[in-house]
Amino acid sequence: MIEVKDIYKTFGDNDVLKGISATFQTGKNNLIIGGSGSGKTTMLKCIVGLHEPTKGQVFFDGENFTEMDFEQRVPIRTQIGMLFQNSALFDSMTVEENIMFPLNLFTNQSIAEKRDRANFCLERVNLKDRNKLYPAELSGGMKKRVGIARAISMEPKYLFVDEPNSGLDPKTSILIDELIAELTVEYDMTTVVVTHDMNSVMGIGDHIIFLHQGQKWWEGSNKEIAHTDNKELNDFVFASKFMQAAKEKL
């Protein structure tokens, strides 16, 4: 479980996050949604420690992550898997080397064991026999899947995903969403997904937080979202005619 308590983040004069508190449950797909500039990626980066919050605290299973220094954070970080918006695969390494990289640094496994684990992770994301390819040789969807394979290579307790569907076609987006949802249950992870993709929201949103102007504007599940009377959330979720029509049918 991850708890965020009264997080503020300011860049110069710009208050991006204004006192957000939230709890992300284990085994659930927790979605952070909101329009561009609402602060969702900043919130994710504050949670994982890529940005230090101006004020407030983040707890990973009761441990105060915000007050730890780099060395103290390492044991928690080895339990974190993250899929970045552009996958962030290491260009100079093959697919297999990318997946084996955290294993090389933080485990004492033999090369054969690490290779087995890499093969298992690749098979899990339906990318068998692509071990020797370089990231430049992969499509956007394949890069995302390799990113997921790398994220789960250490069997993490926490999975963070930043815009998993950006730049993907609708069919691949659904496959990636389903994969994230399956892995969350399989590894019993606390999964936090930042997205503005409505398919993801309706498909896998067990727990949704809607950010607006740096504040938590709404919280609920994908079942509740269709019946909310929150104006800003309705404007955001049902902005398209397609979604409006879908809402009327609900």
Added chain:
Amino acid sequence: MFTSFGKYILLLRLSFKRPEKFKVYWAEVMREMVSVGIGSLGIIAIISVFIGAATTIQVAFQLASPLVPLSIAGKISRDSNILEFSPTISSLVLAGRVGSNFASQIGTMRVTEQIDALEIMGVNAPGYLISPKILASITMVPMLVIVSICLGITGGYIACLAGGEITPADYVSGVVDGFDGLTIRVALVKAFVFGFLIASICSYQGFYTSGGALEVGQSATRGVVYSCVMILFADLIITRLML
């Protein structure tokens, strides 16, 4: 300026923290050594031979007098190569070739979130990315400078064979006459310091890149310019202190 210098020192401190796994870092050091050393051999060989040849011809031209023995041209050419041309010109060229590579490589990793990915995994990103580059540079730049000295002197010899300003025998006699080991020590100290400056300054510029492709290019340019200026400044300081 003071803020940047402070950030540079802090980054260097982080770069030399104890590695997570020595074996993984060692593999990176070896990879960088091949890239810096073997990868730069061609350009260093070409500039050394031409500079050595041109220096010898110019010195012989300037000393063309019946009162001065022509072997002096070989001696001056040798010392100029050892003390100045090989360490300094080679390092300036390496700043362009190796330094821009370091800055753009790390800068690209920054803007494509690869450095964030390292940090999320719990890897000390400055240590993993920068320390192998610094170690490779302070090892390989002195080696390249030794190669450059040998080829520079050879270039002078080729110029003597091809032209008529000075005979090869006079040149060789000047090269071996009154050789002082201190000049080699000065050249190696310079090479070591220049190697450190190139790797650390360019890596620093790359590490703090923000934005996109345009900013990566700007970081690489800044890295090369700043390291060239610092190389010339350090050249003056080392020469003043050691000679």
